[in-house]
Amino acid sequence: MRLLDLLHRDPEPRPWAEGEKIPWDDPDFSRRMLKEHLSQRHDAASRRTPLIKKHVAWIHEHLLGGQPSRVLDLGCGPGLYSARLATLGHACRGIDFAPASIEYAVKHAPEACSYTLGDLRTTDFGSGYGLAMLIFGEFNVFKPADARLILRKAFEALDPGGKLLLEVSTIDALYESGNQPATWYTAKNELFADAPHLCLMESFWDDEQHVATERYYIVDLTSGEVTRYASSSQAYEREEFVAMGRQAGFREVTFYPSLTGSASTPDGMIVIVMQK
Numbered sequence: 497m498r499l500l501d502l503l504h505r506d507p508e509p510r511p512w513a514e515g516e517k518i519p520w521d522d523p524d525f526s527r528r529m530l531k532e533h534l535s536q537r538h539d540a541a542s543r544r545t546p547l548i549k550k551h552v553a554w555i556h557e558h559l560l561g562g563q564p565s566r567v568l569d570l571g572c573g574p575g576l577y578s579a580r581l582a583t584l585g586h587a588c589r590g591i592d593f594a595p596a597s598i599e600y601a602v603k604h605a606p607e608a609c610s611y612t613l614g615d616l617r618t619t620d621f622g623s624g625y626g627l628a629m630l631i632f633g634e635f636n637v638f639k640p641a642d643a644r645l646i647l648r649k650a651f652e653a654l655d656p657g658g659k660l661l662l663e664v665s666t667i668d669a670l671y672e673s674g675n676q677p678a679t680w681y682t683a684k685n686e687l688f689a690d691a692p693h694l695c696l697m698e699s700f701w702d703d704e705q706h707v708a709t710e711r712y713y714i715v716d717l718t719s720g721e722v723t724r725y726a727s728s729s730q731a732y733e734r735e736e737f738v739a740m741g742r743q744a745g746f747r748e749v750t751f752y753p754s755l756t757g758s759a760s761t762p763d764g765m766i767v768i769v770m771q772k
C-alpha cells in the first residue's frame with residue numbers, strides 16, 4: 497500500500513474483513529513479539545512473572561487439586577504457564593503458531609513438556625488430558641465459528657471429568673477498546689517493524705455484532721510503504737459462553753473473577769471453566 501491509499505480506507509471495516517489478528521505467526525513479528533512476552537515492564541503479551549506464578553498456583557491447587565495431570569496449553573506462547581506447571585508435576589503439551597515463541601518454549605522446556613508449532617484450528621490436539629487451557633483473551637479473537645471449533649476439539653481431547661479453562665475478555669473491556677480514539681506513535685524498531693516506522697491505530701465497535709476491531713497502518717518512514725494489520729475480538733454475554741460450552745458437549749460451565757481467584761479484574765478478563 498502507498499500513503500495515498502489511506503485516503504480510500506473503509507471508514508468502518510467489517511469485523512475480521514481486513515485481517516483476522518495481528519501476525520503472530522510471521523517469523524519476524526514473532527521474534528519481536530517474543531521480547532514483549534518476556535518483558536518485565538508490562539503485562540501486554542504475557543503477564544509478568546509474579547502474576548504468572550499466582551495464576552499457576554491457582555490452576556495447580558484449585559483446578560487440578562494439586563494432583564499430577566496431563567495439561568494442554570492452547571496458544572501457549574513461550575510456554576510461561578506450561579513450563580511452570582510441569583515443574584509442579586504435570587505433563588504438559590503446548591500448541592502455538594508463533595515460531596519464535598515455540599522455539600523459546602522448546603529450549604526452556606522441563607522434561608515433562610512438549611511443544612508443537614501449529615494452528616489451533618487445524619492441529620490435532622491429541623487426547624487424554626485432565627485440563628486444556630486458552631489463557632489471556634485469545635478465545636475472543638477467533639471468529640465465532642473457529643471459537644466453536646476449538647471448543648469441540650478441546651472437548652474431544654479431554655478425559656471424562658476433564659476441564660477446559662478459558663480466560664476471556666469481558667464485554668465492557670472490548671466495548672471500551674473498540675471505542676478508543678485514533679492514535680499514533682513513531683518507533684525506530686518495535687513490535688511491528690525492525691526499521692523506523694509510524695504506527696497509525698484506529699478502533700471500531702460493531703454494535704450489532706458486538707465486535708471490537710483494531711486497525712493498524714504501519715508506515716515505513718524510509719520508503720513510505722504502508723502495511724495494514726487488523727484484529728477483531730468477539731464479545732460474548734455469559735449466557736452465550738454457557739450455550740457454546742453446552743453445544744460443544746460440556747456438562748458444567750462455571751465463572752471465576754480471575755485466574756488468581758481474587759475478585760479484582762484489572763485487565764478486563766474473566767475466567768470460565770467448562771467441565772466434560
Ligand SMILES: C[S@@+](CC[C@H](N)C(=O)[O-])C[C@H]1O[C@@H](n2cnc3c(N)ncnc32)[C@H](O)[C@@H]1O
Pocket residue numbers: 520521541542543570571572573574576577591592593594597614615616617630631632633634
Ligand atoms: C495473548 S498471547 C498469550 C500467550 C500465553 N497464553 C500467555 O498467556 O503467556 C496469545 C497467543 O495465542 C497464539 N495464537 C493466536 N492464534 C492462534 C492460532 N490460530 N493457532 C495457534 N496459536 C495462536 C499467539 O501466537 C500467542 O502466542
